[in-house]
Amino acid sequence: HPLKHHLTLTLLALTSLSHFPPASPLTPCRTLCGTTAINYPFSIDDGCGAPQYRSMLNCTGTDLFFMTTSGRYKVQSIDYKKQTMVVYDPAMSTCSILQPHHDFVMTDVESVVIPPSSDTVFALLNCSIDSPVLNRYKNLCFNFSGHSCDELYGGCNAFRVFRSFTNSSPPCCFTGYDTVKYMSMNILDCSHYTSFINVDGLNGIGPADWVYGMKLSYAVPDTGCGRCTRSGGACGYDTETGVMMCLCSTSMNATRECGKKLILD
Numbered sequence: 001h002p003l004k005h006h007l008t009l010t011l012l013a014l015t016s017l018s019h020f021p022p023a024s025p026l027t028p029c030r031t032l033c034g035t036t037a038i039n040y041p042f043s044i045d046d047g048c049g050a051p052q053y054r055s056m057l058n059c060t061g062t063d064l065f066f067m068t069t070s071g072r073y074k075v076q077s078i079d080y081k082k083q084t085m086v087v088y089d090p091a092m093s094t095c096s097i098l099q100p101h102h103d104f105v106m107t108d109v110e111s112v113v114i115p116p117s118s119d120t121v122f123a124l125l126n127c128s129i130d131s132p133v134l135n136r137y138k139n140l141c142f143n144f145s146g147h148s149c150d151e152l153y154g155g156c157n158a159f160r161v162f163r164s165f166t167n168s169s170p171p172c173c174f175t176g177y178d179t180v181k182y183m184s185m186n187i188l189d190c191s192h193y194t195s196f197i198n199v200d201g202l203n204g205i206g207p208a209d210w211v212y213g214m215k216l217s218y219a220v221p222d223t224g225c226g227r228c229t230r231s232g233g234a235c236g237y238d239t240e241t242g243v244m245m246c247l248c249s250t251s252m253n254a255t256r257e258c259g260k261k262l263i264l265d
């Protein structure tokens with residue numbers, strides 16, 4: 001019966017309306033940069049996300065960048081479950097390319113809220129014999145997974161040049177982020193550094209096959225963002241006071257969650 005059919009369709013439509021969450025109202029916060037999802041606590045629009053992460057990311061339309069004091073690093077991936085972000089500094093030397101000397105410097109806020117994780121190792125290369133990491137601070141250097149950092153001079157096209165002057169390997173040091181955080185490359189007296197990630201899995205694997213870059217580790221501030229998100233809003237903050245807000249639509253903000261009326265609009 002055509003009328004019955006029509007009724008069934010209407011009922012179906014009504015049921016799906018009440019059973020599925022409504023499409024999010026248009027908040028001012030973009031949730032995608034290229035193919036990378038942008039979720040709390042990050043944002044690419046001012047006033048969105050958590051205030052501690054303000055101005056940390058820059059989206060060029062297709063590519064996402066992590067902004068630091070020492071440069072603009074490409075975001076390779078964000079793992080929202082593990083709360084990690086892998087970044088790559090295009091100006092850093094790696095096993096296959098030697099680039100001019102430079103430092104790795106994060107902003108003060110970044111070094112607290114999103115520092116490199118412990119499975120990111122820094123290799124300080126071509127150090128002078130007076131380097132603090134060969135003397136007073138030599139306990140900051142370590143071997144990992146059976147690797148000696150001499151391997152980098154032998155196993156990497158980019159780093160072979162460090163041997164060519166003296167016919168021997170200049171000192172080097174594997175160390176963690178804290179060392180480069182507190183000492184610049186000038187203080188360390190090493191001409192170059194490189195960094196690589198997932199160091200627990202590098203047993204028996206040569207430096208040509210390591211993954212170069214940094215894995216940063218962050219924590220999500222506990223500000224009741226879930227409640228706002230469930231109500232269809234996006235978590236943000238007042239750009240003047242930094243106080244958390246729930247952004248419900250381009251024309252309405254709430255303190256904690258978006259009102260039901262707004263969701264049905």
Ligand SMILES: *[C@@H]1O[C@H](CO)[C@@H](O)[C@H](O)[C@H]1NC(C)=O
Pocket residue numbers: 046047048236237238239245247250251252253
């Ligand atoms: C809502 O908050 C955002 C972020 O602070 C701000 O840019 C926007 O102007 C606010 N909108 C309204 C309608 O108050």
Ligand SMILES: *[C@@H]1O[C@H](CO)[C@@H](O)[C@H](O)[C@H]1NC(C)=O
Pocket residue numbers: 055057058059
């Ligand atoms: C992103 O970077 C570009 C180029 O460096 C700059 O012009 C722009 O202001 C930045 N945008 C934000 C939101 O920081």
Ligand SMILES: *[C@@H]1O[C@H](CO)[C@@H](O)[C@H](O)[C@H]1NC(C)=O
Pocket residue numbers: 126127128161162191
């Ligand atoms: C290695 O370090 C020395 C200083 O200790 C520097 O003169 C030399 O240029 C460095 N080598 C390269 C290839 O940068």
Ligand SMILES: *[C@@H]1O[C@H](CO)[C@@H](O)[C@H](O)[C@H]1NC(C)=O
Pocket residue numbers: 141142143147148
């Ligand atoms: C690291 O390895 C090198 C070469 O294999 C060795 O000479 C050195 O004693 C080791 N250092 C530590 C702290 O185990």
